[in-house]
Amino acid sequence: MALTWIRPDSLDAAEAWRDAAACRSVDPDLFFPVGTTGRALDHIAAAKAVCTTCRVQEPCLEFALQTNQDAGVWGGRSEEERRIIRRQRTRARRAAAVV
């Protein structure tokens, strides 16, 4: 018997932004370069250029942050840039909890 995975309706709605992604017709390798130097930097810059034209940049970035996407360019941000945002949010949450 084959197993079937059914997506919950709420997940479909939460990820509906994917249908409008500007990168749908772009080589995915551009968004997931290997390394962070040399040619990878060119790929990251090219991926970010696509993101600047994308009308779902915000939900894409939020999805990547919420689901801890470690690799690639999401929402116009590189891996390191998303790590910085996550650290900033963590610091802000801790500061709010102390007050």
Ligand code: SF4
């Ligand atoms: S913001 Fe960038 S990575 Fe996200 S869907 Fe748009 S083009 Fe793709």
